[in-house]
Amino acid sequence: xxxxxxxxxxxxxxxxxxxxxxxxxxxxxxxxxxxxxxxxxxxxxxxxxxxxxxxxxxxxxxxxxxxxxxxxxxxxxxxxxxxxxxxxxxxxxxxxxxxxxxxxxxxxxxxxxxxxxxxxxxxxxxxxxxxxxxxxxxxxxxxxxxxxxxxxxxxxxxxxxxxxxxxxxxxxxxxxxxxxxxxxxxxxxxxxxxxxxxxxxxxxxxxxxxxxxxxxxxxxxxxxxxxxxxxxxxxxxxxxxxxxxxxxxxxxxxxxxxxxxxxxxxxxxxxxxxxxx
Numbered sequence: 323x324x325x326x327x328x329x330x331x332x333x334x335x336x337x338x339x340x341x342x343x344x345x346x347x348x349x350x351x352x353x354x355x356x357x358x359x360x361x362x363x364x365x366x367x368x369x370x371x372x373x374x375x376x377x378x379x380x381x382x383x384x385x386x387x388x389x390x391x392x393x394x395x396x397x398x399x400x401x402x403x404x405x406x407x408x409x410x411x412x413x414x415x416x417x418x419x420x421x422x423x424x425x426x427x428x429x430x431x432x433x434x435x436x437x438x439x440x441x442x443x444x445x446x447x448x449x450x451x452x453x454x455x456x457x458x459x460x461x462x463x464x465x466x467x468x469x470x471x472x473x474x475x476x477x478x479x480x481x482x483x484x485x486x487x488x489x490x491x492x493x494x495x496x497x498x499x500x501x502x503x504x505x506x507x508x509x510x511x512x513x514x515x516x517x518x519x520x521x522x523x524x525x526x527x528x529x530x531x532x533x534x535x536x537x538x539x540x541x542x543x544x545x546x547x548x549x550x551x552x553x554x555x556x557x558x559x560x561x562x563x564x565x566x567x568x569x570x571x572x573x574x575x576x577x578x579x580x581x582x583x584x585x586x587x588x589x590x591x592x593x594x595x596x597x598x599x
Contacts, residue, residue, distance in 0.1 A: 327355060327358075328361060330356040332472075332473070333348075334346055334347070336469070336473070361468065362468070365462075365464075366461075366462050367459060367460065367461050368462050369422075369460075370443055370456050370457060370482065371421050371422060373482050374419060374482075376486050376490070377486050380411060380414050381415060386415075387590065387592060388492075388493075388497075389408050390589075390590030390593075392404040392407060392492060392495075393590070394505060394593075395497055395499070395501075396475075397535060398504050398507060400536050400537055400541075402472070402473070402474060402475035402544070403471045403475065403495075404497060406479060406484075406544075406548055407489060407492040408548050408552045409479040409552045409572075410476070410484065410485040410488040410489050412451070412553055413450050413479065413480060413485045416449045416451065417449055417450060418445075420445045422443055422456075423443050424441040424442075424443065424444070425441060426439050427442045428440040441457075442457070443482075446482060451553060452480050452572045453480065454485070455481050455482065457482075460483055462483045467487050468491070471491070474540050474544045475544045475545065475548060476544065479547065479548065479551045479571065479572075480551065480572075505593070505594055508594060511531070511534060512582060514527070514530055515578065515581060515582050516582070520577065521577060523578075524550070524555075524570055524573035524574070524576050526578070528542045528543050531546075547571050547572060549573075550570075550576055554582050554583055555572075555580070557576045557577070557580055559575065559580075560575055562575045
């Protein structure tokens with residue numbers, strides 16, 4: 323990835339923290355350069371039906387193995403942008419062709435009166451294991467999505483627009499072959515999960531990862547959320563209370579007693595077993 327283009331993107335959104343929305347700007351010449359490198363994009367409006375049609379090409383087993391290899395290749399290189407496709411492929415996996423089917427998901431209130439209603443697609447929410455969120459039509463800031471993808475490994479894993487964008491970028495990128503070190507790290511992560519105290523939560527797993535996986539706490543949190551969204555970390559119970567301060571997504575009810583889904587590991591990482599022989 324072009325380093326200058328990446329710096330331009332990051333300066334648009336981040337300066338020791340998020341830059342306020344109204345204060346974000348990119349000089350036209352810098353935007354043109356970052357755009358020429360495929361790092362920044364013009365504004366787009368995507369409809370639900372267009373995005374559902376666009377993700378159909380990604381629903382194949384071959385890509386499942388490719389996103390698994392990309393995820394593994396990110397471990398030693400710290401190329402976090404290769405990680406979220408593991409989750410977004412899993413979100414797309416069960417999404418059949420369909421049209422917008424609205425269902426109310428919440429209301430806005432003023433003085434006790436309903437003044438607005440929020441909708442998502444019922445089919446998306448019912449067929450995606452982690453309840454995919456979608457809108458009938460959305461003005462999408464692809465630059466913000468790409469910033470989140472490059473900085474942390476994605477954030478909006480359950481958003482239809484991000485699923486589409488992330489998978490499109492993943493298949494466009496070139497990924498180097500995985501190294502033995504990558505598989506060693508992944509195996510160490512799985513061994514850690516299998517050895518943790520049964521009551522340990524996702525937050526504890528994040529803290530333990532610092533001795534195994536290069537990166538920041540924020541990157542490690544997203545790493546765990548990607549594994550959970552992809553079904554590698556799958557809660558065996560859904561009745562556990564989440565901590566009041568928890569903002570976990572798919573990993574919110576995972577405990578170490580659930581371990582990991584070996585079938586999902588085999589699906590995404592068939593090379594892992596070969597690397598251990």
